[in-house]
Amino acid sequence: MRLLWALLRRDLILAARQGGGVGTALGFFLTVLVLLPIGIGPDQVTLQRLAPGMLWITLLLSVLLSADRIFQQDFEDGSLEVMAMAPASLELVVLTKAFAHWLSTSLPLSLAAPFLGILLNLRTETIWPLALSMVLGSLALSLLASIGASLTLNLRRGGLLISILVLPLYVPVLVFGMSATTGNPEMIMPSLLILSAMALASLVLAPIAAAAALRAYLK
């Protein structure tokens, strides 16, 4: 347990000091957010209708883009092998690293996104459902991203491959994330519950799949 705690702290410190953590992801988020209204047109009504969807898709892409950082560097400098040999099981190591990715990237993004939505004329009453659904959903996103990152570890064209592998898995999260924000008010609660179910299910299943993939690369 102390080991995992140290690993979590190490990953968070690395994300904060190394650059390319929250800052870059947020920068990417902002860039897409500027491009979308330019592509769609500045009409306020249209933007308001599309805002939750655009924010969700931007979140998916930002998480996906930062996914390769979960294992890549540690694999390259060999520290992943040390972690694999540690007394803690590799599944728990994966879980901790995915959790660190969530804390350092996905969670700040999902907290910031609803407020950036103001730029898109987001309806004020959807801010809270959007923030809650994104916080819950982004945990699932980070965990699923860890599967993709472990499957494409050490591949030259990994970046494109990871999107093909992971985006289909993001479909359910997007569906229920959207239903929490655009549907009628009584859909908010069930959608949030299903999102937390997805987060919990991937909390259990994703580390198993990701650890199995890592073992294949570390052999």
Added chain:
Amino acid sequence: MQQFANPTQFLSLANKALPTIWAVTTILFALGLYGALVTAPPDYQQGETVRIMFVHVPAAWLAMLVYTVMALASAVAIIFRHPLADVAAKTAAPIGAVFCFLALATGSLWGKPMWGAWWVWDARLTSMFVLFLLYVGYIAIWQAIEEPTRAATIARIVALVGVVNIPIIKFSVDWWNSLHQPASVFKMGGPSIAFPMLWPLLVMGLAYTFLFLALHLISIRSEITARKLRNLQIARGEN
């Protein structure tokens, strides 16, 4: 069962079985197409376009069946560590992807006269599209990883992660769609389909299944041969 897991035994069995399988496939296709194009009556609403169903629906069935075969083979490969199971999963994927593409393409051709659009974001279309993406990802993994044993291990995980997610994706997409448009739009057949239309459909389904069996055996055979060739080349130091 064990003895057919041996590649040599498997090859000799496949070579013996293939002519019969091809014959059955041909007969079933002849029968099914005759039923589909000649004896089946035109639909009272859809007219002659309903005949697209006979190539479209079996393709969709097969796209799902082949993914199941792929996932089962991957599970067998994980449990029994048998290389033939990996070969079976690997070679099934492109065939399944083609069936999936066929289902999407014929569905699109059918959609134009029926719904007035080449593509509608209906639940079934969307989940079929996602299934196609899963196939593409699986094939891409085999392409991207050069070392065969590692590629096999990673591909097994991709197939099984996909099979866990397919029901979740299907459920969520069904749910998503029912929010946006009523289910009455997509009311093709179901159990309410009439017998003159039902039997050609079922025969076509069987024909597609046998076609898959034949193609799968052939591509397993050529994959085994390709591996033998590769091993020989490595042994001779040509690689």
